[in-house]
Amino acid sequence: MTRTLEWKINMEMLEEEGTTEARAVLDTGTSKLTGHGQARCNPEDEDVPLIGDELAASRAMSDLARQLMRLAYKDIGEAGAGMSGEQEEETPYGWSTPNR
Template identity: 35%
Template sequence: MMHTTVGWHIELEFQEDDQHTRAAAMVRLPDGTEVRTQGHASRHHTDANQPRVGEEVAGARALNELAMQLLTKAHGEIDEVSGRTSHPINV
């Protein structure tokens, strides 16, 4: 059995103000396909201003959406080759 090493680079970028954080996530697959998603977080006005927490929440939401889009893409490719409908397992 031959083993192959493949790497994916995922980029996360954040935009913030005092109340909101927006995360943009992008992965470029080896075939050149790019999958892009966004995540958002809002700070309640009574919470302490902790930008890192907003980044963690918005980033996690963007990465979760990225995972779901990748699953959808993979199952579409399985269905196309197999001629049947595959059933994704929830993440």
């Protein structure tokens, strides 16, 4: 069965007084997840807004990825293929992770 989906992520960033905050929102149609990230410019460093944007956005995306992984593990468990107590959350089930 072939299936095509498109999920869009809305990224919002706010920079104020050397701090950049990012919010990444993913709506899958069945779930809505929000990741948060923040970056602060060291007062001794040159203020380069692009660096703050990149750091805050990447941290928001990383937070979003962790939430999506937890949701996938929850769904796997509900489908009857859950993890045993001895296995860590990072162990893939059913769907392999490349280069692991």
